[in-house]
Amino acid sequence: MDLAALAAAPLSYSFVGATREPGAAVPAGFRSLERAAALGHGDAAWQAVRVGVLGWGVQRGAGLRVRTAGDPSRIREGDVAIVTVPPWPAGLPVRVVYAIDEPDRAGFGYGTLPGHAECGEEAWIAERHGDEVRLVIRAISRPAGVYRLAAPVLRLVQERVTERYLRALGPVAARDGRE
Numbered sequence: 775m776d777l778a779a780l781a782a783a784p785l786s787y788s789f790v791g792a793t794r795e796p797g798a799a800v801p802a803g804f805r806s807l808e809r810a811a812a813l814g815h816g817d818a819a820w821q822a823v824r825v826g827v828l829g830w831g832v833q834r835g836a837g838l839r840v841r842t843a844g845d846p847s848r849i850r851e852g853d854v855a856i857v858t859v860p861p862w863p864a865g866l867p868v869r870v871v872y873a874i875d876e877p878d879r880a881g882f883g884y885g886t887l888p889g890h891a892e893c894g895e896e897a898w899i900a901e902r903h904g905d906e907v908r909l910v911i912r913a914i915s916r917p918a919g920v921y922r923l924a925a926p927v928l929r930l931v932q933e934r935v936t937e938r939y940l941r942a943l944g945p946v947a948a949r950d951g952r953e
Contacts (some may be wrong), residue, residue, distance in 0.1 A: 835942025
């Protein structure tokens with residue numbers, strides 16, 4: 775897949791930005807997912823998780839491969855990428871639809887592009903509540919096209935990959951959270 779061509783491709787859904795905050799309305803036929811995990815405590819853990827989330831660290835730490843036309847160390851709105859979930863051979867095209875970098879909240883959401891097995895949006899948002907650092911994952915999606923025939927399998931894969939996401943930055947936060 776050509777990353778430059780993906781920059782002009784339309785998103786495959788209409789509810790852009792819905793994963794940014796909890797409680798978004800879920801369109802008919804779509805499924806929502808929200809999971810969270812505490813990753814550590816303190817400023818060093820926060821900085822490690824923030825940098826990891828904003829640099830594709832969650833995806834790479836979960837064993838996915840990411841090829842992007844943007845700066846791989848700093849996600850920006852509009853960046854396009856091909857995400858590959860081994861052993862799945864096909865890359866999944868996505869576009870970053872928003873990025874957040876606030877004092878106590880950092881992350882991004884991406885939307886699916888034509889050719890992705892799913893249709894919808896997924897977000898990875900690190901939050902700092904007092905001293906605690908958490909990662910929140912939200913998704914609103916459904917299988918796309920012919921992949922609807924494999925809906926139960928795709929749901930299982932999404933659940934398993936989400937669990938890997940939640941663990942991906944834990945070692946970094948624990949190591950860097952020691953003060």
